[in-house]
Amino acid sequence: MDDPPRQAALDALAAVRERDAYANLVLPSLLRQRGINGRDAALATELCYGTCRAQGLLDAVLQSCADRPLSEIDGELLDALRLGSYQLLRTRVPPHAAVATTVDLVRAGRGSAAAGFVNAVLRRVGEQDEDGWVAAIAPAADDDPVGHLAMAHSHPRWIAQAFADALGDDLEELAEALAADDTRPLVHLTARPGQISAAELAELTGGQVAPYSPCGVHLADGGDPGELIPIRDHLAQVQDEGSQLVILALASVPLDGTDTRWLDLCAGPGGKAALLGSLSATRGSTVDAVEKAEHRARLVSQSCAGLPVTVHIVDGRDSGLPERAYDRVLVDAPCTGLGALRRRPEARWRRQSNDLAGLVRLQRELLIAALRLVRPGGVVAYVTCSPHLDETVGVVADVVRRTGATQLDARSQFPGVPRLDDGPYVQLWPHRHGTDAMFCALLRR
Ligand SMILES: C[S@@+](CC[C@H](N)C(=O)[O-])C[C@H]1O[C@@H](n2cnc3c(N)ncnc32)[C@H](O)[C@@H]1O
Known part of the structure; x- marks a missing residue:
């Protein structure tokens, strides 16, 4: 047949x-x-x-x-x-x-x-x-509720546990979070600030202005961004609304003094660097973009073409860039990516819990480096696309303890975004916000 x-x-x-x-x-x-x-x-x-x-x-x-x-x-x-x-x-x-x-x-x-x-x-x-099979083979919900939900929603147990930990053990919400990983995300676009408005981009693409990001547009279900003219013309880019929100948050923290030098310490492939670059162009500042992997650095150069962004192919932990020099610094750290499982069907089975220790060490070192590079009074955004507590609040608490940096209440830089819990950091979720599960902490040196 x-x-x-x-x-x-x-x-x-x-x-x-x-x-x-x-x-x-x-x-x-x-x-x-x-x-x-x-x-x-x-x-x-x-x-x-x-x-x-x-x-x-x-x-x-x-x-x-x-x-x-x-x-x-x-x-x-x-x-x-x-x-x-x-x-x-x-x-x-x-x-x-x-x-x-x-x-x-x-x-x-x-x-x-x-x-x-x-x-x-x-x-x-x-x-x-x-349902019959889940009842037969999953751990009993009364004895092991997380194990039960992990099997019912087909997630590795350690990932379901990580979500449960980040959601304060709310099992009903855990079920929603796991279910959201089986949904296909809408394509989100960023209207590059200074180049096109979200309303104009929505009009040109047949999409909807995004609920939270002032430069965001959601394409209709099944929309294919490949051929869109505003993207070909570099007026817009494909980017999850959560990624937009963390950049807008970093850019909106009030600063005393200068605000001309920005830094992206983990820039490849360059989506966030391009949004930072567009914002900086509207404000007369410039961006240094650091990326360790050469092929990913090339992608940063491509996505930031025409923007005031300088790419450096170096290790962010030892970049040679001037210390105490930057007004705003982004650390979009390499992470498990557990916040974007809906985008990669097989990803949940490929990631291993023992990947975490090495990532956490690298995340901590990158954040400490960022705090050396930012000027006194400047701001660092620590961002992951993961809700795993070890790589989010764990890293931030550890670095705050070691460096004496101050954690700001990030929630005030996410205006209009509901269900942000107690702060001071922000954890977005697919099932709450329709975004990837981005984490954002804002630190001041
Ligand atoms: C989560 S991704 C960044 C995504 C990017 N900000 C964007 O929006 O397109 C992390 C990046 O950090 C890079 N990286 C890993 N270790 C690094 C290091 N020690 N120094 C600088 N970059 C590093 C990785 O190659 C990867 O491109």
């Missing part, structure tokens, strides 16, 4: 498993190569991304249904089993079609014996619906 959308989903799953490909890069390119579009492309996308996201739950179910450990099942057959069980448990594809289409793909690629094995396992998977 010829089934181009499911074959494309299966091939993309193989690339994700075998060579650590990103589903959201490999699948669109497969679809383009094979001329798959319209409803077929939408089906392939839903099946591939959904299967990637649900992998932990699917594997736990499959382990209950297979006669051998999953590690002993051939990779391609495991991909097919995941694709088939995803359709059985999380889509409206009729069960017989979910099984038959998967078995047909396996028969065509791997022969009858493999097809028979996949058929037998998927029939067992189809004996219960998703």
